[in-house]
Amino acid sequence: MSAPSYVLDSNVFIESKKKHYAFDIAPSFWKALIDNAQKGHIESIDRVYKEILDGQDDLADWVKTDWPYFAHSGTPAIMAHYGVLMQWSQNHTQFTTEAKVEFARADAADAWLIAYAMNTKATIVTHEDLNLAKKSKILIPVACQHHGVKFCDTFEMLRKLSIKL
Secondary structure (H helix, E strand, C coil): CCCCCCCEEEEHHHHHHHHHCCCCCCHHHHHHHHHHHHHCCCCEEEHHHHHHHHHCCCHHHHHHHHCCCCCCCCCHHHHHHHHHHHHHHHCCCCCCHHHHHHHHCCHHHHHHHHHHHHHHEEEEECCCCCCCCCCCCHHHHHHHHHCCCCCCCCHHHEEECCCCC
């Protein structure tokens, strides 16, 4: 199977559950994610899995029982990309020290997600917006843009995969 087209950020799962695609009003959204993951179009990474489990809610239960599509992010190739991201973030003068520390936290998924996408050439799906002026957080789209990684939001992914709800 080839690499997935899309790799999902934690906020795609979390915000979808809390807002537009709650389990009780949009079960077709969750079924479409599973169907496309089974086809190899969508997945996420192990560190996103951990962030979701930290929520200890019905989303955590769902990923445990219905979403086994989390790739391992600790391969040597991904770790090499992660090192590039760490060097870039630590040397970037725009971001606050706190933003750099948060981005470098080993248990935080963002940098690992970007490193995974760098390695697989997947498009990251995130609810974060591209804000080049932000200093207090290293946003996924900002790091992606700098490193040539494609990113989009959930709606764009749904359209590109021709998912109808």
